Amino acid sequence: MAKIRLCVEHPLGQGQTVPLERDQAHYLFGVMRQGEGTMVALFNGRDGEWQAEVTQAGKRGGELVCRSQSRPQSHPPDLWLLFAPIKKARTDFIVEKAAEMGAAKIQPVQTEFTNAERIRRDRLQAHAVEAAEQCGATHVAEVEDLVKLDRLLADWPEDRQLMVCDEAFADASYGTPDGAPRPLSDAPRGAWAVLIGPEGGFSPAERRRLHSQPFVWPVQLGPRILRADTAAVAALTLWQATLGDW
Amino acid sequence: MAKIRLCVEHPLGQGQTVPLERDQAHYLFGVMRQGEGTMVALFNGRDGEWQAEVTQAGKRGGELVCRSQSRPQSHPPDLWLLFAPIKKARTDFIVEKAAEMGAAKIQPVQTEFTNAERIRRDRLQAHAVEAAEQCGATHVAEVEDLVKLDRLLADWPEDRQLMVCDEAFADASYGTPDGAPRPLSDAPRGAWAVLIGPEGGFSPAERRRLHSQPFVWPVQLGPRILRADTAAVAALTLWQATLGDW
Structure with missing residues (x-):
């Protein structure tokens, strides 16, 4: 299971490619020193949590692919x-x-x-x-x-x-x-x-x-x-x- | 009622004179710019809370006199x-x-x-x-x-x-x-x-x-x-x- 969790805007789903924004790429690859092959947990507030693999790691961006859903979307109390x-x-x-x-x-x-x-x-x-x-x-x-x-x-x-x-x-x-x-x-x-x-x-x-x-x-x-x-x-x-x- | 509350070591009681330590004198007279005649609430963990009047205000110390008890000593849960x-x-x-x-x-x-x-x-x-x-x-x-x-x-x-x-x-x-x-x-x-x-x-x-x-x-x-x-x-x-x- 991924240790790093990131909140993204992009839709999430089986096999979905998710681009990383500059700030998150800097955090993940610069600060946390992760690279291609790293598993990251993604969520967007709509599609639950997904285990995603880094397929591109760059200074200004990157890309992940959703491999499997690890949690359904939760609906907190109103x-x-x-x-x-x-x-x-x-x-x-x-x-x-x-x-x-x-x-x-x-x-x-x-x-x-x-x-x-x-x-x-x-x-x-x-x-x-x-x-x-x-x-x-x-x-x-x-x-x-x-x-x-x-x-x-x-x-x-x-x-x-x-x-x-x-x-x-x-x-x-x-x-x-x-x-x-x-x-x-x-x-x-x-x-x-x-x-x-x-x-x-x-x-x-x-x-x-x-x-x-x-x-x-x-x-x-x-x-x-x-x-x-x-x-x-x-x-x-x-x-x-x-x-x-x- | 005094707005400033101070925790002291000294016993508190009716008419009791309470010396101020250097740090508290600095806080009260330097930082908070209070002087003689100011009312301060004192407590020591044993004698409840007392309204005390500043009777001496100096750079390195001071003195207060307890005028009246404003709260009994509370006994919190164990x-x-x-x-x-x-x-x-x-x-x-x-x-x-x-x-x-x-x-x-x-x-x-x-x-x-x-x-x-x-x-x-x-x-x-x-x-x-x-x-x-x-x-x-x-x-x-x-x-x-x-x-x-x-x-x-x-x-x-x-x-x-x-x-x-x-x-x-x-x-x-x-x-x-x-x-x-x-x-x-x-x-x-x-x-x-x-x-x-x-x-x-x-x-x-x-x-x-x-x-x-x-x-x-x-x-x-x-x-x-x-x-x-x-x-x-x-x-x-x-x-x-x-x-x-x-």
Whole structure:
């Protein structure tokens, strides 16, 4: 079995020839010092994973031929991760972790207390691809452009549930008639999103707005304050273990 | 309420004077530009959290006086995190995350496939202190010196359960008579540890040895391969949500 996995755009199938782009040729033949005859695992998010043999190795490109399918295409849960961007390195981590944890879509969200006003979508997408290559997934999480939270809630698809992680929810009566939050295990399966708040917390107006949405499921992540990247993994773990594919 | 939190060695109590060490004086007065009259939250892992006022601010030291207790001392679950050190930045992350997630002890473990043969315990301990300062905890996770896995298992305290995260456990019949792993929710509360395997996995001998221990609870973290730092947060989340203080 190939040890190196690459995500490609090209269709994959029995005997299919797959050209390599310059960057990937540089990585495979330059950095990893592989050559003709090497087996590489390829996936494209549609056709599963294929064991492919390098048939041409050059400095600026190369070619592989698909020999056999090693995994069928997987269909991850319909889960979005929504998060407020933070410092560059930790934003990169959140994207990497969301991809590993099986999120289908990664949506950066601008809240009132979000510091980062811009993200580099292409750079974050590259991190998601790299995480997919490394974690053995056959799909790649899609990274979206930054959207304001208000806008996102205004356009919210009514059949998608939203798990909101907010330590202040504990103080607010919400959910069941006695004020206790509805347990996640009672929630419907299907389309979901998980929202991680900004490090400065949600604003009072944002909190009120989130509270009033029927699709919102508030969740608390323990008695300590978690950094946003820790909270992202913890929230996705709870979701995957309760409603997802774990 | 003070925004800056500092972990100190000195006893804390009503009216108690607390000297500041050089590093903390530099941080508080140099980096953060605070001075006399500033309120700072102090904790030492024994006496809870205190609001303290700066009464002397100097370049090489300073002094605070405890004015009022703002939190009682918390007693986190008796949970150790055992992990095989990986690359420096990710090892730092694991320690930071374990501290945020409320581990009482962080134990680096050398397995057959662990690359890092040395760790800097003092540096990792400083990361755990910083994480405690930032996450609002009143206790600090203790970082231990690197120990070989064999040694650790030979000296294992018999009343401590061990949750082992290993994707290969799925293939091995272990646990209940029909081969399904025992569910964590059936496990006893009390003293626990969570073991995250090295990125290269456990060796066959290690796996056999872990399998044969009555205190081992194997857990699988989903169908994708998680990096060790992601796995640490995911495993601690499962444990905290099922058996801990969440």
